[in-house]
Amino acid sequence: MTLTVEQLAQTIDHTELKPEAKQSKIKQLCEEALSYNFAAVCINPVHIEYAAQLLKGSAVKVCSVIGFPLGATLSEVKAMETREVVTRGAQEVDMVINVGALRDENYDLVRSDIEAVVAASGDDLVKVILETGLLTDDQKKKACLLSKEAGADFVKTSTGFGPMGATPYDVKLMRETVGDSMGVKAAGGIRTFKEALRLIDAGANRLGTSSGIGIIEDYRWAQYSESWMQPDKPCWTCPSRMANIAKQPKEVYLWYKQRCLMCPNKDHNVFTE
Amino acid sequence: MSDASTQLYSEAELLFISLTDRTITRKPLPPGLYKEYLGGRGLGVKLLYDNLAPGIDPLSPDNWLVFAVGPSTATSVPTGGRFVVITKSPATGTIFDSNAGGYFGAQLRRAGLAAVIFTGASKSPVYLWINDNQVEIRDASKVWGKTTDITTDLLIKETDEKAQVACIGPAGENMINLAAIVTDKHRAAGRGGVGAVMGSKNLKAVVVRGTKTPGVAQPEKLREAVERARLLIKKNPVTDKSLPVYGTPVLVSVINEAGMLPTRNFQEGRFNDADGVSGEKLLERFSLKPYNCFGCPIGCGRMSRVRGKDMGGPEFESIWALGPQCGINNLEWIALANDKCNLLGIDTISVGSTLGCAMELVQRGKLEHSLRFGDTTGVLEMIEDIAYARGLGAELGKGSKVFATNHGAPELAMQVKGLEIPAYDPRGVQGHALGYATSNRGGCHLRSYMIGPEIMGSPVLVDRDITEGKTDLVILFQNLSAAMDCMVVCRFTNFAWTVDDYAAMVSAGTGLKIDGKELLRIGARIWNLEKLFNIREGFGKSDDTLPPRFSTPLTEGGSRNRVAQIDVMLPEYYSRRGWDKEGRPTGKLLKSLNIPIER
Numbered sequence: 012m013t014l015t016v017e018q019l020a021q022t023i024d025h026t027e028l029k030p031e032a033k034q035s036k037i038k039q040l041c042e043e044a045l046s047y048n049f050a051a052v053c054i055n056p057v058h059i060e061y062a063a064q065l066l067k068g069s070a071v072k073v074c075s076v077i078g079f080p081l082g083a084t085l086s087e088v089k090a091m092e093t094r095e096v097v098t099r100g101a102q103e104v105d106m107v108i109n110v111g112a113l114r115d116e117n118y119d120l121v122r123s124d125i126e127a128v129v130a131a132s133g134d135d136l137v138k139v140i141l142e143t144g145l146l147t148d149d150q151k152k153k154a155c156l157l158s159k160e161a162g163a164d165f166v167k168t169s170t171g172f173g174p175m176g177a178t179p180y181d182v183k184l185m186r187e188t189v190g191d192s193m194g195v196k197a198a199g200g201i202r203t204f205k206e207a208l209r210l211i212d213a214g215a216n217r218l219g220t221s222s223g224i225g226i227i228e229d230y231r232w233a234q235y236s237e238s239w240m241q242p243d244k245p246c247w248t249c250p251s252r253m254a255n256i257a258k259q260p261k262e263v264y265l266w267y268k269q270r271c272l273m274c275p276n277k278d279h280n281v282f283t284e
Numbered sequence: 285m286s287d288a289s290t291q292l293y294s295e296a297e298l299l300f301i302s303l304t305d306r307t308i309t310r311k312p313l314p315p316g317l318y319k320e321y322l323g324g325r326g327l328g329v330k331l332l333y334d335n336l337a338p339g340i341d342p343l344s345p346d347n348w349l350v351f352a353v354g355p356s357t358a359t360s361v362p363t364g365g366r367f368v369v370i371t372k373s374p375a376t377g378t379i380f381d382s383n384a385g386g387y388f389g390a391q392l393r394r395a396g397l398a399a400v401i402f403t404g405a406s407k408s409p410v411y412l413w414i415n416d417n418q419v420e421i422r423d424a425s426k427v428w429g430k431t432t433d434i435t436t437d438l439l440i441k442e443t444d445e446k447a448q449v450a451c452i453g454p455a456g457e458n459m460i461n462l463a464a465i466v467t468d469k470h471r472a473a474g475r476g477g478v479g480a481v482m483g484s485k486n487l488k489a490v491v492v493r494g495t496k497t498p499g500v501a502q503p504e505k506l507r508e509a510v511e512r513a514r515l516l517i518k519k520n521p522v523t524d525k526s527l528p529v530y531g532t533p534v535l536v537s538v539i540n541e542a543g544m545l546p547t548r549n550f551q552e553g554r555f556n557d558a559d560g561v562s563g564e565k566l567l568e569r570f571s572l573k574p575y576n577c578f579g580c581p582i583g584c585g586r587m588s589r590v591r592g593k594d595m596g597g598p599e600f601e602s603i604w605a606l607g608p609q610c611g612i613n614n615l616e617w618i619a620l621a622n623d624k625c626n627l628l629g630i631d632t633i634s635v636g637s638t639l640g641c642a643m644e645l646v647q648r649g650k651l652e653h654s655l656r657f658g659d660t661t662g663v664l665e666m667i668e669d670i671a672y673a674r675g676l677g678a679e680l681g682k683g684s685k686v687f688a689t690n691h692g693a694p695e696l697a698m699q700v701k702g703l704e705i706p707a708y709d710p711r712g713v714q715g716h717a718l719g720y721a722t723s724n725r726g727g728c729h730l731r732s733y734m735i736g737p738e739i740m741g742s743p744v745l746v747d748r749d750i751t752e753g754k755t756d757l758v759i760l761f762q763n764l765s766a767a768m769d770c771m772v773v774c775r776f777t778n779f780a781w782t783v784d785d786y787a788a789m790v791s792a793g794t795g796l797k798i799d800g801k802e803l804l805r806i807g808a809r810i811w812n813l814e815k816l817f818n819i820r821e822g823f824g825k826s827d828d829t830l831p832p833r834f835s836t837p838l839t840e841g842g843s844r845n846r847v848a849q850i851d852v853m854l855p856e857y858y859s860r861r862g863w864d865k866e867g868r869p870t871g872k873l874l875k876s877l878n879i880p881i882e883r
Contacts, residue, residue: 205744224519229743231782235800236760238753239737239744247747 016230017048019207022216023223024074024196026053028171034061041065047227051103053219055079056096063100072136074103077128080172082107082140086120086127093131103136104128105167105196105219110145113154114260121154125161138165138196138217141185143250144175144259147266148184155188165217169199174258176200178250179213186214204230205239209248245276252280290499293355293794294318296398299419301412303485304345304404308419313398319796320878323354323398325381325769326810328370331401332379333813338820342374342477343459343484345405351392351450351490352399354772355793358390358498358578360510362517363774365390365578367450367467372821373476374484375461375634375683376702376726379817380476383769385577385585386468388448394494406486411451413443414492424488429454431627432466435489444493451489452479453629455671459483460681462634462670466626470596471577471585474631476703476725477683501795509788513781517581520780522742527584527776528574532600533563535707540608542739542748543842544712546705547608548647548657549640550698550833553709554841557613561603565615582776590619598622598632601729604707605636610643611657624664628671634683635670637704639663641684641697642676650691695832701726701823710834712843713738715746715754718853721828722758724814730775732761742779751849755857763807766814770806809877812861812869816879825867828854 025044027036037058044052044066051072052062063073075096078089086109093104106128112120129137139158143151158166166185168177176199185195197210198219204226207218220226233239246252251274254267271280293313300309313327321330328350340346349371356364367389373380392400395414402412409424422442427435432453439449449467456463456479463479464472473479482488500506517523526534539545540558547555559565566586572594575585588595598606602622603615612618625632645651653676654662669677679687684697684704698705703726710717715734723731737757738748746753764783768775771790783800791798798806818827834848858865862873874881 203741203744224516225743228516228519228782231784231800232743235783235804236753236756238756239746241746241750241753243745243747 014208014211016227019204019230020047020223020227021050022207022211022218023049023226024051024053024198024217024219025049025223026171026198026219026221028053028055028076028079028221032058034058037062038065041071043224044071045069047224049223050217053105056092059096059101060099072102073100074105075101077104077106079105079107080170082110082142086124089124090127090131093128097131097133097135101135103138104132105138105140107140107142107170108154108158110142113146113150113157118153118157122157122161125158125163129162136165137163138167138194139163140167140170140198142170142173143168143178143181144173144253145263147263151181151184152188155185159189159193163193165194165196167196167198167219171199171219173199174255175250175253177210177215178253179209179248180250182210182213182215201226204233208240245279249274290497291396292499292501293323293398296393296396299397299400299414301400301402301421302404303402303406303410303421303487306406306421308421320806320809322767322770322790322794322806324352324368324772325370325383325766326806327354327399327770328352328368328381329379329810329813329817331399332370332372333817336372340372342372342377342481345403345485347372347481347484349402349478349481349485349487350399352772353389353393353397354770355790356771356773358393359500359793360506361579361771361773361789361793362510362513363577363580363582363777364772365580366772366774367392367473368769368772369465369473369478371478371481373478373703373725374459374480375477377821378701378725378823379814380478380725381769382465382473382475382478383772384450384465384467384471384473385580385774386448386471387578388450388467388492389772390578391448391492391494393498394496395492396494396496400490402485402487405484409486409488411439411487411489411491414490414494415444416493416495427451427488428457432629433469433627436469439489439491443491447491447493449489449491451629452482453627453671455629455681456480456483457488458671458673458681460630460670460673461683461686462631462638462681464629464631466629470623470626472626472629472631474633475728479629500793502792505792506789509785509792513777513785513789514581516780516785517777522740522779523582523776527582530563530567531574531584531586533566533586533598533603535600536562536603537564538739539708541842542712543838543840543844544709544739545604545608546698546707546709548611549609549637549644549696550705550709551644552840553712553838553843555608555613558608560613561607561615561618563600566598566603569615570619577774580774582774584776588619590616590623593623595619595623596626601707602632602636605633605640609636609640609707610663612660613658614660617660621664621667624667628668630667630671633706634704635667637698638680638684638687639666641688642680644696645688645691645693648693648696650693698831698833699727700830701827703727708735709838709843710830710848711838711846713748714751714849714853715748715758717830717834717848717850718754718758718857719762721830721850721854722762722857724811724818731765732758733765733775733778734758734761736778743782749846751852755853755860758857759860760804762811763804765807766810767803767807770810805877809879812874812877813879815867815869816882819868828867
């Protein structure tokens with residue numbers, strides 16, 4: 012992959028979603044986003060107005076999360092939250108899907124939930140967070156299709172607060188499902204340029220990460236060796252290995268583990284640590 | 285350009301001290317040498333390569349002892365306060381450099397010096413007092429025999445309260461192979477017996493007070509590069525959080541978790557009591573405050589209070605060597621033993637490793653002694669015996685290779701080229717293992733700190749078990765480390781900075797056109813010259829190896845069922861280095877690096 016440092020920076024949503032973030036942190040985030048020419052800053056609604064002031068007139072977009080991080084609030088609340096952040100200067104919104112409704116196969120509710128946010132967002136970009144770690148592959152695909160039907164612009168893997176982060180496997184699945192007409196944002200646990208490049212290679216065109224500066228700076232190492240990108244053990248990046256019964260519904264956890272039994276790389280699934 | 289009140293590094297001088305006839309000579313830094321080797325380690329290696337006859341006894345007056353700083357020293361470049369000691373090692377017989385933090389290096393540079401080169405030997409104990417341009421060789425009989433803390437205090441009292449001292453303790457005076465040079469009472473150029481070389485010259489200390497302002501070629505460019513470098517340190521979780529909070533001992537838990545914390549002389553890779561000697565426990569029980577070396581925004585050093593006494597450390601490697609390596613789980617005792625080593629001027633890594641070796645010899649019935657794994661009884665006394673070369677201590681003071689060989693079990697010495705391997709079992713990290721085997725100064729973790737990518741995921745995580753791609757990364761880190769030691773800056777910056785950042789700072793500081801690739805070329809030049817020095821001393825392919833223990837898998841822990849695959853990686857390493865199959869740099873390579881070929 013031949014991606015310049017600048018091109019890599021343009022894929023990144025510079026993210027700060029911790030509840031304890033102070034205004035000074037948001038100021039720093041915006042300054043860094045301007046300095047590195049990141050695609051956007053991704054922040055909680057309470058900081059939108061301040062960030063919009065700081066980034067006014069720049070190419071860096073202001074992105075707010077909606078219904079975050081659980082997605083389990085009312086569609087009306089998500090819509091109102093969207094209207095409010097748009098009024099305050101948000102140019103993109105990352106909403107969390109109604110995960111429970113999706114698992115209930117209540118697809119009308121899932122679709123209308125997204126439609127409500129899309130309608131409230133005006134011209135803003137809408138990204139739909141699936142929280143892939145709570146879903147099986149069929150559910151991920153269905154969520155992608157519902158997002159597309161509802162008029163969203165992107166599907167996004169994870170909140171970063173859920174049971175697992177972005178994996179190349181999920182990104183590939185999502186890209187194959189939505190095609191080229193939608194964006195795919197990978198988010199959650201992306202800390203190194205190696206992870207970033209693998210997710211882009213799998214089909215992501217936007218990355219949500221709080222390690223944006225480290226990723227960009229460390230990417231300069233890439234010019235000095237090709238060995239950074241040596242293939243890892245296949246299981247390292249597989250969501251099945253990250254499955255965790257304490258954090259996932261039992262049937263989802265078992266679904267992931269069942270995949271291991273049928274995996275063509277199962278011979279590699281031997282770890283001594 | 286510098287103004288009249290400042291002095292560029294290129295204008296700094298070499299101070300030659302002939303201890304035999306007590307002459308002092310100043311020479312300008314040769315421009316060619318400076319441009320091709322920068323300073324610090326590179327400067328020292330070049331001086332030794334050009335001036336030492338092959339085969340000299342490292343403890344004879346024929347050996348040289350170089351204290352060097354670099355173009356980043358005492359400038360705004362973060363961590364630019366270190367100094368490097370370069371000599372032929374009595375422990376390994378190789379070229380050797382050992383560096384230390386503290387504040388001594390900055391003073392040396394502020395005295396207008398790039399290096400102090402000691403030749404010959406004094407008939408009686410002396411110390412060197414550098415007070416800006418005034419240089420005196422002074423009588424050291426009052427401090428001979430004294431520990432490093434007392435020596436430091438007395439010499440500061442005798443010279444200037446703002447002076448900095450680098451000195452040896454009794455271990456150096458007795459020329460034991462494990463002797464260190466200590467500055468600020470607890471920062472040590474610890475490895476390779478550099479303190480013994482100092483002792484062999486009857487040189488107790490170097491005391492320096494400098495008041496000049498080092499200049500830089502492009503101040504504005506350097507300001508920008510430094511601002512950026514400081515930001516990167518602030519943004520990196522290792523340099524901004526782990527190291528400042530826990531110091532290097534944060535690694536105890538990390539390395540133990542990976543099953544690579546050498547236990548009972550590398551017989552095991554997991555120490556059951558690691559929690560009790562961890563960085564977290566040190567913070568809870570003994571930490572007084574962090575210690576920052578000159579110009580360092582990280583502050584990985586620790587000051588501890590143990591049984592009412594304030595002391596430096598202990599650092600990760602020292603905790604390991606005096607703890608798990610000897611099966612000892614008493615952190616309070618480890619801190620006291622570490623302090624004793626600092627006062628006596630002994631390398632904690634090598635002394636702990638050699639004690640562990642002795643304990644295994646006892647375990648296997650090859651040595652009759654009361655030393656036992658896990659038992660602290662008599663160990664502090666044994667450390668003293670080592671420093672004063674008394675009884676069994678005199679034997680241990682020669683290092684594990686000689687000691688184990690003398691007791692009929694050379695395979696029990698965990699060393700490469702005579703230098704004890706530090707706190708990472710190479711079976712769990714293939715790249716790091718190759719780094720140990722090919723290190724020009726013997727078993728060293730810092731020539732190519734592959735623990736970064738292989739364990740800590742810095743800059744990215746690479747599979748620690750595979751050999752593919754590792755030669756490439758080991759060479760990259762070896763060359764970069766050599767360049768860093770020329771600047772001279774701390775290894776820990778490597779978590780936050782890339783090659784380009786170092787190059788930007790050295791380029792702005794010197795005015796030389798040095799980008800990342802050129803900086804690595806300088807590093808490669810130094811690495812190859814060191815290799816040539818060692819070849820001249822008789823080292824060959826058979827020395828680029830690990831002890832046989834590492835060909836047998838560990839049976840438990842996170843690195844079980846693995847062996848170090850040096851044989852797989854070494855041919856590719858030589859090939860990528862541009863060396864022949866015996867590990868000798870080819871003429872073509874030397875020509876490309878502008879290293880004169882000896883006929």
